[in-house]
Amino acid sequence: MTILDELRGALRRAGVNALWISDPANVRAISGFTSGKDGRVLVTTEGATLYTDARYTVQAAGESSVPQFIARPPDTYLHAAAALKGLRVGFEADHLTVALLDDLRGHWPDSTLVPLRGVVQDFRIRKSAPELHSIRAAQRIADVAFAQVRPQIQPGMTEQDIALELELALRRAGAQSAFEIIVASGPNGAKPHGVASSRVIGSDELVTVDMGAQVDGYHSDMTRTVAVGNPSAELRRLYRAVLEAEEAAVAAVRPGMRAADLDRLARDLLTGHGLGEYFAHSLGHGVGLEVHEGPGLRGTSEDVLEPGMVITIEPGVYIPGVGGVRIEDLVLVTASGHEVLSHSEKEAL
Structure with missing residues (x-):
């Protein structure tokens, strides 16, 4: 079982359909992308996507274990919106700023945003x-x-x-x-x-x-x-x-x-x-x-x-x-x- 499989199980238990990952260490843990501060990962029941910008096109392609979408906000949010319509979407409450949460709400009006804590960290606690x-x-x-x-x-x-x-x-x-x-x-x-x-x-x-x-x-x-x-x-x-x-x-x-x-x-x-x-x-x-x-x-x-x-x-x-x-x-x-x-x-x- 992969970390993504385990994470999806944790999301089901938390009552959400997807997770927006913004914490840099968690971005790396899930995707392998080492410039996590400039990346985000969306995990859904169907798959996962790494979002970063054009400065990292080559790096992300070489490092990431999940597909990439290269763009900056608001295009990042617009790309994710269709997949999240009507879903409960978790976000990392101990990392996401109030301003960025407002951005998500503005671009995902048909989604319910749910604060979560420590979901990815729980899978990082035991080292491979x-x-x-x-x-x-x-x-x-x-x-x-x-x-x-x-x-x-x-x-x-x-x-x-x-x-x-x-x-x-x-x-x-x-x-x-x-x-x-x-x-x-x-x-x-x-x-x-x-x-x-x-x-x-x-x-x-x-x-x-x-x-x-x-x-x-x-x-x-x-x-x-x-x-x-x-x-x-x-x-x-x-x-x-x-x-x-x-x-x-x-x-x-x-x-x-x-x-x-x-x-x-x-x-x-x-x-x-x-x-x-x-x-x-x-x-x-x-x-x-x-x-x-x-x-x-x-x-x-x-x-x-x-x-x-x-x-x-x-x-x-x-x-x-x-x-x-x-x-x-x-x-x-x-x-x-x-x-x-x-x-x-x-x-x-």
């Missing part, structure tokens, strides 16, 4: 062998880049210096950065998503590096916190507590494990060290065509781990005025347990 090949390649490159740059994380370098060196290393290895690289030193470590700044790295500090590579549209995601000089006993205590929580959560990854229970395991360990209030985000997330996708590893998640899922495990503590620690591994859920895909060294402090 080719997808895993690309994710593994991305993580291998990230590991190599980190190993090359780690010796340069020294007093006198700026956070931006390190981020630039990491990005150059990724590029030289044939990848691009999966997201804006985080380098957070000293008190900046208290910012979970702090961008690399002009701050000069000082002595006896911790530096958090969050990075990933993108290969063939697929991502990796990894964080390491490293020591510069001789950090204080308190900073070492924070590091060891986060490392304990991270390793315990990774060890617990297996099919059938509830994502919420994994989050609770790591959170409880940090709470036992008096640090629970400083764990300011969820334990992790899925990784694939997007850096952040399902499943969600948070306390309120209803997701259950299955073989083929690729997730992050990334507990952290962030203390204003002091600094922070995050350690993150990329993990594949296997039939018998898990496989850690990130192999960059974790420091012993």
Whole structure:
């Protein structure tokens, strides 16, 4: 059964006859077209069509697994209108803008538009062998880049210096950065998503590096916190507590494990060290065509781990005025347990 066959079954269960796909990652997942931000896919019970414009005529013909219609709106909408007359048409409520929804309503007056969430994402959550090949390649490159740059994380370098060196290393290895690289030193470590700044790295500090590579549209995601000089006993205590929580959560990854229970395991360990209030985000997330996708590893998640899922495990503590620690591994859920895909060294402090 193909992903289109499975998707049509999901649409029947959702009570719609067709789906207008606008999310770039979902456009790629369904059609194979790698410039998804400039494409749309219409899936009906009879077939599927990729809509894009003349800039991509050759590319779409070479990449897309479904027929293409090359045009810009409003011709795009007019072409689809005849096939959708009198039908219930789902749209991606978590992506389509209000303005574009108004356009659809204006051009498809004889259709009933139905907001849907997560329909295609549910089929992306378990990775195929080719997808895993690309994710593994991305993580291998990230590991190599980190190993090359780690010796340069020294007093006198700026956070931006390190981020630039990491990005150059990724590029030289044939990848691009999966997201804006985080380098957070000293008190900046208290910012979970702090961008690399002009701050000069000082002595006896911790530096958090969050990075990933993108290969063939697929991502990796990894964080390491490293020591510069001789950090204080308190900073070492924070590091060891986060490392304990991270390793315990990774060890617990297996099919059938509830994502919420994994989050609770790591959170409880940090709470036992008096640090629970400083764990300011969820334990992790899925990784694939997007850096952040399902499943969600948070306390309120209803997701259950299955073989083929690729997730992050990334507990952290962030203390204003002091600094922070995050350690993150990329993990594949296997039939018998898990496989850690990130192999960059974790420091012993």
